[in-house]
Structures are given as structure tokens and as C-alpha cells.
Amino acid sequence: MSERTLRGKTAVAGVGETVYYKHGQSPDSEFKLALTAILKAAEDAGIDPKDIDGFASYSNDRNDPSRIAAALGTKELRFSNMQWGGGGGGGGAAIGNAAAAVASGLADCVVVFRALAQGQFARFGQGQPVKTISGDMAMQAPYGLMSPAQRYAMKCMRFMHDHGVKHDALRAISLASYHHAQSNPRAVMYGRALDEAKYDASRWIVEPWRLFDCCQENDGAAAVIIVPAERAKDLPHKPSYVLGAAGGSDHRCGAPSHNHPNYASSNFATVAPHLYEMAGVMPADVDVLQCYENFTGGVMMSIVEHGFCAPDEVNEFIVKENLIAPSGKLPTNTSGGNLAECYMHGLELQIEAVRQLRGQSTSQVPGVDVSMVVAGPMVTPVSNCIFGSEATL
Amino acid sequence: MTRYLPEGLAIPVPENDGLSAPYWEGLQRGELMAQRCKDCGTWVWGPEWICHSCHSFDLEWQKVEGKGRIYSWERPWHPVHPALNGHGPYIVVLVELPHADNIRMIGNLLGDPEQTVEIGAEVEVAFEHHPEADPPYSLAQWKLA
DSSP: OOOOOOTTTEEEEEEEEOOOEETTOOSSOHHHHHHHHHHHHHHHHTOOGGGOOEEEEETTOSSOHHHHHHHHTOSOOOEEEEEOOSTTTTHHHHHHHHHHHHHHTSOSOEEEEEEEETTTSOOTTSOOOOSEEOGGGGGTGGGTOOSHHHHHHHHHHHHHHHHTOOHHHHHHHHHHHHHHHTTOTTOTTTTOOOOHHHHHHSOEEEETEEGGGBOOOEEEEEEEEEEEHHHHTTSSSOOEEEEEEEEEOSTTTTOTTTOOSSOSSOSOTTHHHHHHHHHTOOGGGOOEEEEOOSBHHHHHHHHHHTTSSOGGGHHHHSSHHHHSTTTSSSOBOTTOIIIIIOOSTTHHHHHHHHHHHHTOOTTOOTTOOEEEEEEOTTSSSEEEEEEEOGGGO | OOOSSOTTSOEEOOOTTOTTHHHHHHHHHTOOEEEEETTTOOEEOSOOSSOTTTOOSOEEEEEOOSEEEEEEEEEEOSOOSGGGTTTOOOOEEEEEEGGGTTEEEEEEBOSOTTSOOOTTOEEEEEEEEETTSSSOEEEEEEEEO
């Protein structure tokens, strides 16, 4: 029996994204945004869009692969996949699902895509006015606990209490994202620098998080095309090999009414070791990290749970100089991330991870061989993935 | 007690399958109820059809002593619902109940919304009744013991 791994069997051949807009400002429909990103990824990969035979997405993307396939004139649809769960937690798993389909022969060319036009649909950051509510939200909404920020703030608060984490660590994560966005003309926050004083003066959204600890809400779309490794070698770009992916969460993570036993967590306690095992790398091998900022606290706990520092070292390790390219110990969110480039539900982070391997980032880290992505900390399931250069195979 | 948060937030009601109905009925009587497995004694919260420890479907509702301690907390300032516009900050607490396997319940911490909150502080339940609402309901709030 061959080894059960995705390592090196597939690669990213192309990436594509639309212009990124503030929420509600896209001139195009969400479906048109999805098509645009997919076409751009196919062009980048140097393939005919009609040869895409699989689609993978996450967080209940509204754009049905059968409609996309019909609209694009797809010759044959062979893989149609949705990763369960919301909050962008499926961004790494969708890459893993696509890679698994390609590696196992279920499909030959799978596009991972995500499209969002929050102006055309409900916004994530607002409670929905309804007269009555039932289920798990009935235990929360009547107490004013409704938005994603409110749902996850207490996990961060408990972690900070347990490990003596200061707000400066959260601030450093925000400063790093905004710092990188100032070099990235695609970033929604390009030209809108952030410094310590501006962060400190910003209003509370929900303690322990200020305005600049919270992601944007945006309109746009992104797409990533995955093909067999051997085919990627014949395509225009240097391949970004999928070294590994993992998705899930630990024991009873989804227990109702905030009863997850390992509560003060980004939910990667069991997921991170699976990723490193498949990818065959250690935390010290990771050259650059894209870590989904729904809220800075999720990044902070993810950095710990992926082994980059111990819980009690957060105040020393998570400082701006360590997080910025090119010379930080762990350059993080080098496009500006969800905070300052665009909240494309984290798929823009996969694209930035590929850019780093290709040497195309606007905040390039020299000599990247191992490029890692963390998706949707604090939700369940969460996921992650690692891309590698040919030298890592 | 009148109400901690302004009128207009969603009124809690049981699901179509009635799973949590004994909890909401208990609050209206001024009793804090939770599920317990009749086979292995595990406390189960929030409401579920099965015991996560032994897989028994034979769960019963038992009264829980309304004393606990603050496991975590948050202070929302930004209103995310029209009923909260202009209201100002409020405190949400996650309370663990040592008398029931440390199951955790969510509520508001009564008193000054800008007070300093200590994780580990002892709290006790305070029922907030809304008999005039349509439909009538009650909430379980918490105050420092």
C-alpha cells in the first residue's frame, strides 16, 4: 500500500483574483466576481478554463459549481465539493480537498474558489433582527452575543488571562498586516497606514478587541487552480507544491453554549500536528506565514498552537519586528491579510502564499521554500495547508 | 429586576423538536435546569439528545444550583443589532458551574457595565422575567456573589 499522503502529488498552477472592494461597493454581481476570478486563475495557469473539471469551496459559498460549469462551458464536471463550516475555517481544507481529488484521480484540474459580495447579501458582522430565536443562538443572542467578534472574544480573553498575554501582542499583529498593505497596491488599506497611537486610540468593538483587531468586510473573489504535480511542471509558473493540508478540530470543539473543553484556543491543537506530519516540516522550517485574521486574538493563539512560540512567550515573540518581511523571524500576512488587504474569506492568503514561493510578493521574503497558511482560527472546523518549492520535494 | 439589555432583541423559544423546552420553562419558574445522563451521571449542556460520554439517549432534566464562577467574559461596545444602538457597553459572562461538572452557561453580569471583571469571581444566578412579552420568556443573568 502506498503512503497515505498528499505531499508533493499536486501543485498550484494558477491563481486569480478580482479587484477587492469595500463591502457593498462591487459593481459586479457575486456570481460574475466568481467567474472573473476563475478565468484569471486559468489565464495565469495557461490552461483553457473549459478544462477545469472540479470545483471546491467552503463557508457555504453561494455560487453552485453546476451553474459555474454551465456558464463556463466546462466540458465535463467530475468534482463538486463543499467543506462544511463557516467563518473561513475551510480555506486550507478546500485546498486539501482539491489536492486529494487530483491526487486520487477523481479529477484532473480543480479550482478552489470563494466569492463574496456582502452588499448583495447579509453582512457577517451584523445580528439579524428577528422576533424569536431558537437552538444554540437562543442561549446567546438575548444576552447580546451575536456577531463573530462577540462569539470568539471570550476565547481570547481566557487565553490572555491564563498566559499573561498583553494587548501589545494583539496590536503587533494588526500593525504587521497594515505595514505590509502599504506596499501592496491591491490592498483596500493601501495608503492608510496604522501606527501604535492610532491603534491605541481606536474604539473598542468588544473587549479585548479594538477596531483594528477586527477584519474588514469586503466584496470580491479569488481562485486557485490545482493540477497533478507532473502537469504543473509544464505550465508557465514555478509550481507551488501542496505539501500537506489538515482540517478539523479537537474533542467536542462544537459543544453548544461555549462548552468546548479546550476553550481558550484557536482550535488547532490537534490539527496543527497533522499538517506538520504530512508536510514533513517543522515550525522552524516555515519561511513565511499567512494566518487568517478574523480577529488578532485568533492569530495570536494560532501562532502558539502551530508551535512558533510557547504560550508564555507570546509577549516576547509576537512583536512587530518579528512579524514583518523581509527579515522578521516569522513574516506574517505579507499582503496585508484580512485586516488590510481584503477579507476574501482567507483565500487571498492562499494566493499570497503562492506569490511568496514564486518570488512575486510586494513584501517578498528572500528564498522562500516553505509557505504556510492558517484558515479561520477559533471556528470549527478550522484548517491549514503548506505549499513548498521543488527543493522541498 | 427589569431588564439588562433594551427591548427588541430576539425572544428565545424552544426548537421545533422541543429539545430545550424544559430549560426555558424552568427559567420562567425561577429554576435553572440542565440535562443529566440517567445512565452515567454526566451533565450535558447545551441541550442535546444523547450523552456525549456513554451515548445513552436517556437524559433527564435536573435543577442546578445557581452558583458558579466567571470562566471568561467580554464587554461589547459596538452595537450589532438595532435594539442596541446608543445603548453603550454591556458585559457578557461565561459562567462555569462547579456543582454540575463545570458546564458553562452564558449570561450578562449585572451591575456597572464598565466595572472591572475578574475571571474566577463567584457569581449567582438572577432571573430576568418577561411575562408581558409575546411569547413570555425569562433569562438567567448573573450577579457577583
